[in-house]
Amino acid sequence: MKCTCSIVAAAALLLNAVSAQTFRRLGACPTLGCVFPPDQADFLAGQYFDIRLEVHQPVNGSEAIGLPLDEKFTFTIGKKGAASKPVTEYFKLQEPKLEKWNFTWFEDLFARDAKKPSLVNVASKAYRRVAIYEPGEYTATLTYNNGSSTEATWTIRDLAEERKAKNIILFIGDGMTTNMITAARLIGHKSINGKYQSLLAMDKFPVLGHQMTHSIDSFITDSANSAAALNTGHKSTVNCLNVYADSSINPFDDPKVETIAEIFHRLTGGHIGIVSTAYIADATPAALVAHTRNRGAYEAIVDQLLNGVQNYTWTDVPIDVIFGGGAEQFYPPSLGGKTYQNKNYYDEFAKQKYQIIQNRTSLLSAKNSEKALGIFTVSNMAKWLDRNVYRQNLNQSLSPAGDKKPALDQPGLKEMTLKAIDILQERSGDKGYFLLSEAASIDKMMHVLDYDRALGELLELDDTIKATIAHLNSTNCLKETLILVTADHGHGFDVMGSVDTHYLAAQNVDRKKRDAVGTYEQSGLSQYINTGNLTYTDSNFPSNWSPRYTLFQGLMADPDRREDWSVHKDGPRLPAVAANGTKDNYANPRDGSGKGILLNGTLPVGDDQGVHSLTDVPVFAMGPCQELFGGVYNSIDIFYNMAECFGLGRGTPPKQ
Amino acid sequence: MKCTCSIVAAAALLLNAVSAQTFRRLGACPTLGCVFPPDQADFLAGQYFDIRLEVHQPVNGSEAIGLPLDEKFTFTIGKKGAASKPVTEYFKLQEPKLEKWNFTWFEDLFARDAKKPSLVNVASKAYRRVAIYEPGEYTATLTYNNGSSTEATWTIRDLAEERKAKNIILFIGDGMTTNMITAARLIGHKSINGKYQSLLAMDKFPVLGHQMTHSIDSFITDSANSAAALNTGHKSTVNCLNVYADSSINPFDDPKVETIAEIFHRLTGGHIGIVSTAYIADATPAALVAHTRNRGAYEAIVDQLLNGVQNYTWTDVPIDVIFGGGAEQFYPPSLGGKTYQNKNYYDEFAKQKYQIIQNRTSLLSAKNSEKALGIFTVSNMAKWLDRNVYRQNLNQSLSPAGDKKPALDQPGLKEMTLKAIDILQERSGDKGYFLLSEAASIDKMMHVLDYDRALGELLELDDTIKATIAHLNSTNCLKETLILVTADHGHGFDVMGSVDTHYLAAQNVDRKKRDAVGTYEQSGLSQYINTGNLTYTDSNFPSNWSPRYTLFQGLMADPDRREDWSVHKDGPRLPAVAANGTKDNYANPRDGSGKGILLNGTLPVGDDQGVHSLTDVPVFAMGPCQELFGGVYNSIDIFYNMAECFGLGRGTPPKQ
Incomplete structure (x- = not known):
């Protein structure tokens, strides 16, 4: 959003910039005046879209500025270089009724832990199924809170109308x-x-x-x-x-x-x-x-x-x-x-x-x-x-x-x-x-x-x-x-080498099991396709999904889990499970061979899978x-x- | 390698196929007759290269077949569809002297642990700085062990000789x-x-x-x-x-x-x-x-x-x-x-x-x-x-x-x-x-x-x-x-979200620290470039390398380490260190803030870094x-x- 803000709103914006990247009040709206589609939106010429405007009145939290909820906001659209018109005139629409609601959000994880949400009152209007045809750049301007404004630049792309593919x-x-x-x-x-x-x-x-x-x-x-x-x-x-x-x-x-x-x-x-x-x-x-x-x-x-x-x-x-x-x-x-x-x-x-x-x-x-x-x-x-x-x-x-x-x-x-x-x-x-x-x-x-x-x-x-x-x-x-x-x-995800699954299974200590991993020249060649005739009619699938030397592969964002880098023959894997009645996930003891290396995850323990x-x-x-x-x-x-x-x-x- | 093997050698090959992907005797030579450049090699027309031939006599281990070391092997080259010539004739070279040596290798990790190497005697010749000019496919054939042979197909690529870039x-x-x-x-x-x-x-x-x-x-x-x-x-x-x-x-x-x-x-x-x-x-x-x-x-x-x-x-x-x-x-x-x-x-x-x-x-x-x-x-x-x-x-x-x-x-x-x-x-x-x-x-x-x-x-x-x-x-x-x-x-490597480093540092328990990780919509936007003016003249570098919200990023093959996902201000990171006099690496206690999550690695414990x-x-x-x-x-x-x-x-x- 390009914003022309009053002094008060600018102060709020500054605060926002310092503590930014908290749980966001509303994703594509860092200011208190929201335009959807937002700034930087592109459109196909003639594509239908709805417009949603929201003016936010934070009641508490770092963004509260003590102004009343503005129900008289205005919205104009104009091609760059030409005069702007009120949205109803531009699209020949009736003015829709004003909508009002409120919502709460947490400014960060500390606020979430403390159960201290921020409350926001909202005044809003929506304009339904409009389209812009002439290619070029347009400025859509929401004016609110006695002169604050949110400007959105919209680009209608100029594409050939000739069809090239059936x-x-x-x-x-x-x-x-x-x-x-x-x-x-x-x-x-x-x-x-x-x-x-x-x-x-x-x-x-x-x-x-x-x-x-x-x-x-x-x-x-x-x-x-x-x-x-x-x-x-x-x-x-x-x-x-x-x-x-x-x-x-x-x-x-x-x-x-x-x-x-x-x-x-x-x-x-x-x-x-x-x-x-x-x-x-x-x-x-x-x-x-x-x-x-x-x-x-x-x-x-x-x-x-x-x-x-x-x-x-x-x-x-x-x-x-x-x-x-x-x-x-x-x-x-x-x-x-x-x-x-x-x-x-x-x-x-x-x-x-x-x-x-x-x-x-x-x-x-x-x-x-x-x-x-x-x-x-x-x-x-x-x-x-x-x-x-x-x-x-x-x-x-x-x-x-x-x-x-x-x-x-x-x-x-x-x-x-x-x-x-x-x-x-x-x-x-x-x-x-x-x-x-x-x-x-x-x-x-x-x-x-x-x-x-x-x-x-x-x-x-x-x-x-x-x-x-x-x-x-x-x-x-x-x-x-x-x-x-x-x-x-x-x-x-990536593959970093091979795993000698026989050797891994024969070790009793996790740190020793790790020696089963072969990197660089010890990764060797893939065994998935080299061990006998293909079972399937199409040659693009491996014939053997449980060779002795499997792939040392994995993700980087995981729950706790046990890794033995072997195929899960009993159906899709369930890497982590929560203790009864909780969302506290630990490695599933029944995952894989039971011989896998126990690895702690990096994801929040409420997660039982990758992201x-x-x-x-x-x-x-x-x-x-x-x-x-x-x-x-x-x-x-x-x-x-x-x-x-x-x-x-x-x-x-x-x-x- | 396309091989035409004697019965004895074929049996060895089969053994090899079953236990393959062990530590390899010699990478690009799964048989007992080795040709370098090996089968499937491509060449630029006129590119210089050396040829090395080796005949292996495994003394023990799964490949030992009881034949003496063959010092009378022969080698021919010919364009596909044309007659083959002895290599010396093809390149107009003197026959080089025969070289002999031996080496040992481990067939797999069990053999390594048991300190039982396999010994191989070698007879070899090398032909130095030759080139093939005429584009096309060639067959290079090493004949050894009374009729076994290793055939290598070499492709001399047909590229235009006209220069297009200075x-x-x-x-x-x-x-x-x-x-x-x-x-x-x-x-x-x-x-x-x-x-x-x-x-x-x-x-x-x-x-x-x-x-x-x-x-x-x-x-x-x-x-x-x-x-x-x-x-x-x-x-x-x-x-x-x-x-x-x-x-x-x-x-x-x-x-x-x-x-x-x-x-x-x-x-x-x-x-x-x-x-x-x-x-x-x-x-x-x-x-x-x-x-x-x-x-x-x-x-x-x-x-x-x-x-x-x-x-x-x-x-x-x-x-x-x-x-x-x-x-x-x-x-x-x-x-x-x-x-x-x-x-x-x-x-x-x-x-x-x-x-x-x-x-x-x-x-x-x-x-x-x-x-x-x-x-x-x-x-x-x-x-x-x-x-x-x-x-x-x-x-x-x-x-x-x-x-x-x-x-x-x-x-x-x-x-x-x-x-x-x-x-x-x-x-x-x-x-x-x-x-x-x-x-x-x-x-x-x-x-x-x-x-x-x-x-x-x-x-x-x-x-x-x-x-x-x-x-x-x-x-x-x-x-x-x-x-x-x-x-x-x-x-x-990949990035999976953001980390609230303030929140992570404020927690005392690893499983709670993991809540600092924000995935999907909670990853938010990058703070690296949004917090103030750029310090460097070139705008392609972040201005702030230690924002509150950093990247939740990492590798998939790691030593033990402590992760706090924060910049290492004191110089390049040292994630894992070995106990005195050992190669047994553990997470470096002085890595990062000391507040990081302790994570066990997946790599062999002798490794102190990623791969x-x-x-x-x-x-x-x-x-x-x-x-x-x-x-x-x-x-x-x-x-x-x-x-x-x-x-x-x-x-x-x-x-x-």
């Missing part, structure tokens, strides 16, 4: 970093004297970029607001799906921003597909069309996938394909589900002419001419390692029907993605499509320090990409399709507009580049 | 990963609402690639053999500089490979410069021209920089500029130095008309017309943080003269690099130059977990790149100069041939791309 397929390896890709290549591909005899599909992409994943108000992101950045060109706050976070209590009234899927469908009639190995209401798949500050509002999100945003006029998008997990948000409470308004969402989707698919067999025989909802399990889908190697772990009560049977017949990411392409291809005709395909459990398995399963998911993603390219090539669609592979954030990291993540591009994705850039630029490739900028309003 | 400047951030670059950007550059207001120089490079850093015989590399891969196009073994590792005891008789600097000078008369913040005999600067299996042979390496390879006919390269640390390999033993043949290497360089420079002041006023040796300190050069912020740490007896005074007047990487460019520019005239500029202490400070100093070094590298581009632009040399920025390997990691590292390219460096490739491809850009391939032998 289709875009966006692959997201959730939490996937370059470090993980390197490790997956090591275990999945054979090398002789330092030369790989085969490579990952990603390795062969012609263009490589790095994107910066940070949030608008914190340098570590979650998957909601990072996916929103990729989908809307607007960074936001942790837990936000395609909205800026306001301070109101309602998680559905926050100011919305239109997504690439919404704009693409609105302007071109293009078709949309969503594939994920997560439960389908999870942040990344939901981010194509959901709008809420609370990514955890799963039931409402599933309804939004079918019926669009509730209670507000917004861009409506019929989604052709939805494949993933999360059956508990579909079958009704009578079967143990938890659904929006207690409905049966299989029925709701069926009413709107979706094929309802609940296993791999049905998926493969589904019609390409009809919309399809495929929900294959309760919760997240089974991992590649469990579907292919340790199949006994599928024996859990996770049937998508809600009948407590096992979900044994689950498809993989490849089968879901290829079927989605077939349906989108047939249904979209000349209009083209936008498909998201997410390998969600790279992230989920890194969270629980289950490196083997995470790398298995990454190899499955790569195998899916390879099959997608071959499939598009066989149908002559490759040249008209932009394929992107990227991530939404990282985990601090995301800062690192820029890679972007691989192939197809029309690939050249836009080289070098280093902000995550939001992926949205603008995709929009450019689809030709979605609109310098003038649509004719009425 | 100069190449290769910046190496030693140990620098994408993760570190992201962290350095965070503390060095200001962001408003998620949009950086300035970027790293690296961020602005038009082309981005990833290179794979693994060794020939282990997946984790050190800086010697990774630098050699970049310089020769041949991967090798840990500790090797531009040689393949044979099993002989002499570290100077291993088979050599010609470097880019050597080829460039030999073919074009181009000039060479070396700049590093390490001691100048360290692996990365030495790798331009040194040839030895033992990177630790510092004294001989310094002599090689001046006089070329000892005892063998090889490509001789006068080096115009050598700037760095490591005075103890220059001043004589009478002053406490340790030099080759006890000489004074300041004198030796002066005799060959080098300007001898020992401080920043002399550096800046040095003549551009003369060769220059600048040695500015004993050991590694002072870190940016100590030269600019905590200057009291320079008060150590490190004067380059060997007079035990402090080395207070040390230049930075930027000043050394710009002066090197001026000298090379003036001296090389139309011939052009190749300059290596290494930020060595990114790696050295990551090794000792001193994240702040490491990021300071990275920002200094970036500042150097920025200044180099500006300088080349001002002299109209930018367009004819290829600028590359890359690393030689990684460290498993390298697997991750692919970034490559940034700008200038002629930049398009060659996009996407994902092997580290050796950087050599071939540079050679292509300089037009160094030679499809026919030089005329006599």
Whole structure:
């Protein structure tokens, strides 16, 4: 924010600067006058968005300045160099009613421990579904508290309106970093004297970029607001799906921003597909069309996938394909589900002419001419390692029907993605499509320090990409399709050598077990692919997940845990557990072989799993507009580049 | 190796496959017949190399097969599809004399603990300084043990001979990963609402690639053999500089490979410069021209920089500029130095008309017309943080003269690099130059977990790149100069959030201290640049290295240590120390504030610092041939791309 502050407000700002980086009152609003979208926001020309204004009156705490709550604030917009107009005049809107609420926050950890929150009164207005068409820089000015003001510079990007790609397929390896890709290549591909005899599909992409994943108000992101950045060109706050976070209590009234899927469908009639190995209401798949500050509002999100945003006029998008997990948000409470308004969402989707698919067999025989909802399990889908190697772990009560049977017949990411392409291809005709395909459990398995399963998911993603390219090539669609592979954030993971698991298991003392670690020349070569014939038909997966010499690998932000660097054959890892009735997590004594080295964590003891990291993540591009994705850039630029490739900028309003 | 083995040898191979990944008998030779360069080696057409053959007779251990040592082995070479010739005929060489030796190794950690080595007798021959000119695939075949054979496929790459760049400047951030670059950007550059207001120089490079850093015989590399891969196009073994590792005891008789600097000078008369913040005999600067299996042979390496390879006919390269640390390999033993043949290497360089420079002041006023040796300190050069912020740490007896005074007047990487460019520019005239500029202490400070100093070094590298581009632009040399920025390997580093150092220091219990860690939305924004005016003239460095909220950052392979995530104001960190007379390292009680969280390491307790990691590292390219460096490739491809850009391939032998 560029601020022109009264003396009193400036003093508050100074205080803020000194004690900054406390728990923030409201992320993207360091001053007492808040404008959303905030300063430095970029927009696609013609993109719909909401405006939220808030004036804050801190009642206590370091920011209290003794002024009454200002309910008479004003807001103007103008192109730089031209006169500003009141917002209602600029957008030809009615003045909305004033809203008022209050909220509390803790200024830092000491205040939290002392249970001394700061109270803030708020006066607010919201302007819904507006758009700016003419490219250029604009100044939006909130004036409040007798002359204080908050100025936001908004940039409407000038992009070509010509369409260059018919289709875009966006692959997201959730939490996937370059470090993980390197490790997956090591275990999945054979090398002789330092030369790989085969490579990952990603390795062969012609263009490589790095994107910066940070949030608008914190340098570590979650998957909601990072996916929103990729989908809307607007960074936001942790837990936000395609909205800026306001301070109101309602998680559905926050100011919305239109997504690439919404704009693409609105302007071109293009078709949309969503594939994920997560439960389908999870942040990344939901981010194509959901709008809420609370990514955890799963039931409402599933309804939004079918019926669009509730209670507000917004861009409506019929989604052709939805494949993933999360059956508990579909079958009704009578079967143990938890659904929006207690409905049966299989029925709701069926009413709107979706094929309802609940296993791999049905998926493969589904019609390409009809919309399809495929929900294959309760919760997240089974991992590649469990579907292919340790199949006994599928024996859990996770049937998508809600009948407590096992979900044994689950498809993989490849089968879901290829079927989605077939349906989108047939249904979209000349209009083209936008498909998201997410390998969600790279992230989920890194969270629980289950490196083997995470790398298995990454190899499955790569195998899916390879099959997608071959499939598009066989149908002559490759040249008209932009394929992107990227991530939404990282985990601090790397491989530092090898571990002689036999030697480790034979030692009785932790400090001696550490001698099992081999670094540098003693790391040797990968044993994952060198010990016998491959068991799986596709050669991109290791044949042996428990060689004697495993990878010395790990994360940098951990709970307490026991490490034996061996595959977890009994299902996804549970590294730390809390004492009964507490949130005080210790290493899970039943984790792994029981012979692992006991390691204390660095994360707060309330955490039982790892967290995301800062690192820029890679972007691989192939197809029309690939050249836009080289070098280093902000995550939001992926949205603008995709929009450019689809030709979605609109310098003038649509004719009425 | 592709092997056609006798039945007996095949059985040994099988055994080997089962127990593989033990300590290896000889890295790039899993069979009993060894060919160096080994199978899968690539070559620049016309590049000089040595050939080493070894036949092994294991006396005991799992590989002993009861055959006598074969001293009558034969070796042939032929282009694929053509007849093979005996090596002496192919290269028109005399048959060298047979060499014999033996060596011992441990098959695994159990054997090491039991002190049961395996003994191997060796018969060997070496063929020195040969070259193959005609591009294509060749088969080199060693026949031994009554019909066993080891076949190596060698590829002579077909590169254009046309020169496209006049100069190449290769910046190496030693140990620098994408993760570190992201962290350095965070503390060095200001962001408003998620949009950086300035970027790293690296961020602005038009082309981005990833290179794979693994060794020939282990997946984790050190800086010697990774630098050699970049310089020769041949991967090798840990500790090797531009040689393949044979099993002989002499570290100077291993088979050599010609470097880019050597080829460039030999073919074009181009000039060479070396700049590093390490001691100048360290692996990365030495790798331009040194040839030895033992990177630790510092004294001989310094002599090689001046006089070329000892005892063998090889490509001789006068080096115009050598700037760095490591005075103890220059001043004589009478002053406490340790030099080759006890000489004074300041004198030796002066005799060959080098300007001898020992401080920043002399550096800046040095003549551009003369060769220059600048040695500015004993050991590694002072870190940016100590030269600019905590200057009291320079008060150590490190004067380059060997007079035990402090080395207070040390230049930075930027000043050394710009002066090197001026000298090379003036001296090389139309011939052009190749300059290596290494930020060595990114790696050295990551090794000792001193994240702040490491990021300071990275920002200094970036500042150097920025200044180099500006300088080349001002002299109209930018367009004819290829600028590359890359690393030689990684460290498993990332940032996962922030730490409230005040809160951490106020807690008495380790588990409570962990609450000071803020992840996701509680990571907040970087305080490194937001708290007041910048102290330094260049805005790319933080103004405040000890804000209240620091980075929650770290490595993944550590010794025991105490973490308080605060800057080490008293000089580079010493995380772990051994009990008297032992190699049993524990957390250094004097590390940091003494208030840090005690964390147990994962590395063998003999290690007192971190280790390298697997991750692919970034490559940034700008200038002629930049398009060659996009996407994902092997580290050796950087050599071939540079050679292509300089037009160094030679499809026919030089005329006599």
